[in-house]
Amino acid sequence: MTALAQSNTSAKTALQIGATAVILVVWEVMSRSGLFYQDVIPSIVEIIRSIVNILAGSEFYRNLGVTAYELLVALVIGVSAGTVVGMCLGTSRFLSQAYERYFYYLGTTPKIVFFPLLITWFGIGAGSKIAMGSLAFFLPVVLSVSAGVRGIDPTLIKVGRSFNAGMLDMARKVYLPAIKPSLFNGFRLGAAYAVVSVLLAETKMSNSGIGFMISDAFMRFQMPRMYAILIIIFLFVAILDSIFVRFLRSRDPALANF
């Protein structure tokens, strides 16, 4: 590395470490100041102890498995349904002009409001959370795929037609590869909403899953534990997201322009 690059990197790291240190110090001061009700801002030592406890126990992983399962099934259902519908909307101008706006309206609506409905239909178990997650994935994917299909270079479509490709072949070999950037962006958007929706749904009504763990800890006023779970989850999601972005960018630098 050139000397300039090296000094830049170390300056950046110093800044990050400095900011983290400031935050931690302010936190600890607030915690010990007695300004807040006991344990609302617990000492960092307590929090770290809780983090270690949680990661060491098996309960966390069991709940993580439940939430992950719900999210995964929701992903499969939501993204595949969204892609199909999105492609239909994208290829037909008529359908798009007739119906796309309704998906847009639904898309901008907070999905959590559908939760009571989904509970009534799917029960309070995993079914309603999966339905929530599917809905959260479905709508952004529909809109992104539809826009992506409309943006495909017409030449590619003509080439496909010139080979007399049937609808299924066109979809698999022409459309899908061409809309990969839009699909991934829609997926990423949907993933953020899906994670929030599923976790909030678990917080509200569930007896397993990460959301439940958080709500449970809060109910028992075990604040360090709650903070610990939150921190672990935030880090987990952030790391997953950055891995995903790196993976996308390695395939194509223009992707993941979020």
Add this chain to the structure above:
Amino acid sequence: MTGKARIVPSPVSLARMGPALTGIATVIIALVVMEVLVRAAIINPFLVPTPSQMILSLGRLFAEEDLAHRFWLTLGQALIACGLTTLVGIPIGALLHRYGLLRRAFEGWIAAWMAAPIVLAYPLFMVLIGRNSATIVTMAFLAGIGPVIIKALEGLSGVRASLVKVGQSFGLSERQLYWKVLLPAALPTIFTGIKLGAMRALLGVVGMEFLTNVGGLGQLINQLAERYDIPGMFASILFVVAVSVFFFTIVEWAEKWLGARS
């Protein structure tokens, strides 16, 4: 030759209206089919109310449950949160753009902030700030600020170098450069960020109202669900959709007014 010209609907405009009309027609047909199916008990009437019941419940909701007041409360909180994200997010984005070191250090943190489900920490804010509108606006603000910062940064960085050079050739100061060249050029991207942030903010507002029972439409949906008032619940969900349509129309109108649309 005199005489009034006959006004004939041009085929073009009919064709243009066709799809939109089809959309509306489909919705109406679907509602009618639903009405029939539920009345015939082919679909369990406990799970799905008839559309007529939903519409009728609106009257009750307006009178008893203060639907109008709740609508404005939810909308108002969302607008305040959105305004805050704009006022705070754009300067932060500009700061990150101006000082490359800050950007390199913290851009990753902002991306992480956006990916993580911040609203999950709501019980803590509730304990710290209280069970009131301030908490809701705060959570919505935190949820929505990420995209604003990132898009502001992206927009400012993406301004064409030639524009910047023209500004510099006129001897503009740093501040003038930002106000007169960079910010206007970045406005479209910034507005994309504002819209993304607005979506998250509205999600935050309604979600928080739903979970913390402070007030507004979110709380109404929760209460109606717990009372098993399914038609009312459906009706208020429709109202939330109306709020989001309203909200985004306002945002897009502001966008047009500021000339950000090209």
